[in-house]
Amino acid sequence: MKRNVLVIGIGAGNPDYITVQAIDALNRADVFFIPNKGAEKEELARLRREICDRFIRDRTYRMVEFDVPVREKASASYRGGVADWHARIGDIYRGMLADEMQDGECGAFLVWGEPALFDSTIRILDAINASQALDLDFEIIPGISSVQALAARHRIALNLIGEPIAITTGRKLAEGFPENAGSVVVMLDGENSFTAVEEDVDIFWGAYLGTEDEILVSGRLREVSEEITRVRKAARQRKGWIMDTYLLRRTRGD
């Protein structure tokens, strides 16, 4: 049996980020697979439910919750650790898709932000198809990423005129500021990697973008670095988790 699966980008925090295409897709799904993940799980699962309540009209649907395995950080290599983690998530997806979907039904994953950006759902579904364990037909609905939300909330353009942008992780930034990139967006930074940047850059930082807890700080990195570190720590303590991203820009605007 072929299983139809929708990978729906739900935007990065504000239910208003949902697109018309995503609303149409929500209204085609019979079963939603909802992840429980870490400290933020209740809040993010609540937002996913809120989106379904608000946008799905005149049809019944089911929610299947699953626990996301924790990534083994002590693994010999970063890539090896991630591959192992994806394999474990893949086993869970395979089990849910096999057991929870009836013939002719449509399943859906509600992906935070944009599914193509620092998210493993597409790769994992591809791997399930490649393993021939199940026959999946999946469709991707793009969403508004935290990168777009960051730019909009700071009212900035991401790139300087005619220049490229790099999108990277805190782990990579810690290895050095990307060469040839005037503008660098940093995601997944649990270690305040911006504090080690020596280049003279501006920073546009945002936490919990699109939500009622949103915090924005911007300025010359050397002048606001301590403030961001302090604000970030306090917010993290208050809520128990944090999601933040930032743009570093070598020259002062254009």
Ligand SMILES: C[S@@+](CC[C@H](N)C(=O)[O-])C[C@H]1O[C@@H](n2cnc3c(N)ncnc32)[C@H](O)[C@@H]1O
């Ligand atoms: C696993 S990635 C998922 C990215 C997501 N697919 C997207 O399009 O934004 C998680 C990272 O995205 C960033 N992020 C996601 N949502 C955010 C938000 N509402 N505010 C700030 N950063 C966010 C943070 O850097 C976080 O560590």
